[in-house]
Amino acid sequence: MKIELRPLQGTSSGYYLLMAGMALVALVGLAAVWHMEHNGHIVTGMNNQIVWGLPHVFAVFLVVAASGALNVASMASVFGKTDYKPLAPLSGLLAIALLLGGLTVLMLDLGRPDRLIVAMTYYNFKSIFALNIFLYSGFMGFVIVYLWTMMERSMNRFTPVAGLFAFIWRMALTTGTGSIFGFLVARQAYDSALLAPLFIALSFSYGLAVFLLVLMLACKGSGRPVGDALMAKFARLQVIFISAGLYFVTIYYLTNLYFTRHHAFDRFILMDGGIYTLLFWLGPVFLGGILPLVLLLHPRIGQMRRRVTACAALVVGGGFAQMYVTIIGGQAFPLVIFPGHQVSSSFSDGVINTYSPSLPEWLLGFGGIAIVGIIVMVALKVMGFLPERLDDETLQQHAAAQGAAHA
Numbered sequence: 001m002k003i004e005l006r007p008l009q010g011t012s013s014g015y016y017l018l019m020a021g022m023a024l025v026a027l028v029g030l031a032a033v034w035h036m037e038h039n040g041h042i043v044t045g046m047n048n049q050i051v052w053g054l055p056h057v058f059a060v061f062l063v064v065a066a067s068g069a070l071n072v073a074s075m076a077s078v079f080g081k082t083d084y085k086p087l088a089p090l091s092g093l094l095a096i097a098l099l100l101g102g103l104t105v106l107m108l109d110l111g112r113p114d115r116l117i118v119a120m121t122y123y124n125f126k127s128i129f130a131l132n133i134f135l136y137s138g139f140m141g142f143v144i145v146y147l148w149t150m151m152e153r154s155m156n157r158f159t160p161v162a163g164l165f166a167f168i169w170r171m172a173l174t175t176g177t178g179s180i181f182g183f184l185v186a187r188q189a190y191d192s193a194l195l196a197p198l199f200i201a202l203s204f205s206y207g208l209a210v211f212l213l214v215l216m217l218a219c220k221g222s223g224r225p226v227g228d229a230l231m232a233k234f235a236r237l238q239v240i241f242i243s244a245g246l247y248f249v250t251i252y253y254l255t256n257l258y259f260t261r262h263h264a265f266d267r268f269i270l271m272d273g274g275i276y277t278l279l280f281w282l283g284p285v286f287l288g289g290i291l292p293l294v295l296l297l298h299p300r301i302g303q304m305r306r307r308v309t310a311c312a313a314l315v316v317g318g319g320f321a322q323m324y325v326t327i328i329g330g331q332a333f334p335l336v337i338f339p340g341h342q343v344s345s346s347f348s349d350g351v352i353n354t355y356s357p358s359l360p361e362w363l364l365g366f367g368g369i370a371i372v373g374i375i376v377m378v379a380l381k382v383m384g385f386l387p388e389r390l391d392d393e394t395l396q397q398h399a400a401a402q403g404a405a406h407a
Helices: 013-039 054-069 071-077 082-109 113-121 128-151 153-182 195-222 228-258 260-272 275-296 305-332 359-382 392-406
Strands: none
Touching: 013 359, 054 071, 054 082, 054 128, 054 153, 054 195, 054 305, 054 359, 071 082, 071 128, 071 153, 071 195, 082 113, 082 128, 082 195, 082 359, 113 128, 128 153, 153 195, 153 305, 195 228, 195 305, 228 260, 228 275, 228 305, 228 392, 260 275, 260 305, 275 305
């Protein structure tokens, strides 16, 4: 039995209302960009010490989630899990949309977006930023080819190979994103090779959480059934991914405790950091980690659609808190220019740097999310990225047919 991919049908008022809302948020985000570019970044909360603000939190989260969103497709094509094959096109679409949304925020936040052509034509190969340009563009290209092989019947025989290359590249992409921070040896908050595997582990749970939110919203809005067995598999998978993320976060801070020069930073984040300490324990640890783990371990979780959706939303919220603590908290901690020496000057030496995100920064970040939503909604309306049915009986028949074909 072949599961058909169908575009969203009809002219639902809810669809167009949501699309109009997304377009409005995107336009307001562009207005915020114009305001910041016209008046300078003095209108933001950023300063000489904290140069990566809230838009970078949105951008990095979206890029990391883009990598993880491709996991559903990779499980089908690379690891042979045929149950996920009908959802592989939606997985690839989300990966592209999230990456485009994240890069849009990143480009518009850095200032002088008109000089992007310079960054694309002149490279400093000692810079991880330059290498990431290749990683971003390569990921986009591999996923587009991957989608082509999945959705063009005559190219289906190349799907496993394309999926393998896309999987390898998404690992490299997330490694490069984590290394942006890990290679900054001057800051005690970063300066760790563990940030690369940490970002990879976090991408699994973030990407799957975003995928589940989009899947549940799209299927509920279009009246397409989703089987209990499939939801239970996603819940178990999310438990594994959340556990892996918590494990690497724990190892990261335990490793810092092994080095005396990092003790002060660990104490800052874990105990004395004020808003950063609160966000860390409340966000990625409790709301985005422990609580979803407990909720998703229910034996009948496949029947609890609202609980799965709520847990996915908690993981997303915890992910934003994790990125905020990592990016903003890492810059707020004083930069140690001369290790082992006491330094005193009038330029904020040894002082915890303050940062309060401004309204334009919030609007730019939400504008990036709106761009992701617009891309996904238009694609689902125009092309068949979403299966017509995902109930348990249909998926079982599809899996049996796939197994017989391979045999």
